[in-house]
Amino acid sequence: MGSEIGLLKNIPLFATLDSPSLKKIRRVLKKETYKKGQTIIKEGEMGDSLFIIIEGEVEVLKGKAKEKVTSLRPYDFFGEMSILENKPRSASILVKKDSTLLRLYKSDFERLVNKYPNISFEIMKTLSSRIRETDLRLIKNLKKKNKELRKAYSDLKNLQKELLKTERLSTIGKVAGGIIHDLKNPLSVVKCYAEYIKNSKGVTAFLNNAASTILYEIDIILKMTREILEFSKGEYKLEKISVNVDKFVREVLLISNEELEKKNIKLHLHLNTDCKCEIDPQKMRRVFFNIISNASDAMKDGGELKISTSKNKKHVNIEFTDTGIGIDKETLKNIFEPFYSKGKKKGIGLGMSIAKRIVEHHKGTIDVKSKKGNGAVVTIHIPILENR
Ligand SMILES: Nc1ncnc2c1ncn2[C@@H]1O[C@H](COP(=O)(O)OP(=O)(O)OP(=O)(O)O)[C@@H](O)[C@H]1O
Ligand SMILES: [Mg+2]
Structure with missing residues (x-):
């Protein structure tokens, strides 16, 4: 019993109380052990006790997704909110490592709080620091979500830009492809005549020059048409x-x-x-x-x-x-x-x-x-x- 009283002194909730008070308190605390994986408290259920951890570790989980809020270790307490407010549990508690806990029933808790105001003060201090932690966590989460949203938005904008570009290019390609295809025939005719003139006997130097220029320019146009046609084809097979x-x-x-x-x-x-x-x-x-x-x-x-x-x-x-x-x-x-x-x-x-x-x-x-x-x-x- 002596060492157990010493143990109670380590718990911030009771740290300011003298030994006779601690002895009285020990009588109403029920020691319980829990195995790893057990659920001690279920979110949404009515609570009737507060728990203090002596050994082990538990996790506080919230919501359908059972998102981990925090871990609690020796001398932390939990379950106080539901019994203070007379409302269902606001989170679930899952045992992470085999744990030994002290259970304090609601009626005893109310009596102790009335008798020893320091306990209320300690609870208030813990609650206040938990609110502060929750605030910080929420702000951090919000910032993270904000960053993710901004990234998703910019990815989406880039994708939209890419899509527009692809669509625009494919339209350009299709239109150009059609025009180029129709251009090839008249070009071949012009090329044929230019070659004919160039190879004819007795043409003046001027005409010969003109025919060479026509052939040169047609080659350039043909090169351009080849390029655009190639481009308008889009995907193509390689013969490797x-x-x-x-x-x-x-x-x-x-x-x-x-x-x-x-x-x-x-x-x-x-x-x-x-x-x-x-x-x-x-x-x-x-x-x-x-x-x-x-x-x-x-x-x-x-x-x-x-x-x-x-x-x-x-x-x-x-x-x-x-x-x-x-x-x-x-x-x-x-x-x-x-x-x-x-x-x-x-x-x-x-x-x-x-x-x-x-x-x-x-x-x-x-x-x-x-x-x-x-x-x-x-x-x-x-x-x-x-x-x-
Ligand atoms: N080696 C280089 N030195 C200087 N500028 C270059 C060089 N390579 C490419 N460029 C620049 O990049 C541009 C795009 O090149 P690209 O080959 O795609 O088109 P282009 O040469 O203008 O036309 P095309 O090749 O379709 O006849 C060129 O217009 C030129 O300004
Ligand atoms: Mg080029």
Whole structure:
């Protein structure tokens, strides 16, 4: 009994009482033990007692979802609200670790409170600190929910923007696709006649020149139509084969080199990876041409184009470095946007967006780094099939 009185002294609720009072109180406290997982109090039921924890740990759970509000440990008490207010329990209490509790029935509790005002004071102190904790918890929860809501709202707005863009692009694609398709026939006729004039005997130099110009311009229009048609098709299938990347780069560049030389652009190849990737050669050639054509446009007065390959564990990197005019921040931001073109008379603005789409179909990525006036570096990263 002596040590039990000592124990009661540890409980803040009774800490200010003297030993004779504690002895009297001990008589009305009923010791009970509970096993882990047991429910001591059920939310919504009427309560008849207050509990003080001597050993173990319990959890306070609230609502249908049984959301954990807090944990209570030795010398904490619970169950006071229901008996103070004569209302159903406001939360459930679940035993988290095997626990020993002291139960104080409502009638005894009322008597004690009347007799020892200090107990009321201690209860008030605890209740006040619990209200403060609840407040803080609610504010924290509200802040968290607010943040989640703001994030959900911004995600939704972005999604809406994306959807609008996709819809707009698909409409542009469809309309453009239709027009381009109908344009092809008259263009072929014009091309035929221009070739006929050019190849005819006895045409004046002026007519010959005019025919060459017509053929040149038609080629540009045809290139544009090809781009737009490709773009309007949207999803397309890849016909992948396994290729040696360095070999592939060398072959593609062989075709472009003549054009580059004409423009006074010197080509440097640094092909350092002897590994295989699975690619659709026709589509990937397209990526190369689009990147090289941009580099060439950026080096109107000639320059240097370095193409190097390297690899890491999973990817082969193909890097195109030019010494051209470079790319300003705004263009860099929009470079992959369809129909974004800057500083070109005949640019449609599809080259890079098509390149990105093709590379991503290969499960790769493409990035561009540049500073205005300082050339540009376009890198594509494609998954490696195997090292050899
Ligand atoms: N290497 C580069 N150096 C400087 N500017 C570049 C480079 N590559 C791309 N750009 C800029 O990015 C823009 C978008 O390129 P993209 O290839 O998509 O379109 P485009 O070249 O204008 O038209 P298209 O390729 O459809 O004929 C270009 O208009 C150009 O301003
Ligand atoms: Mg281009």
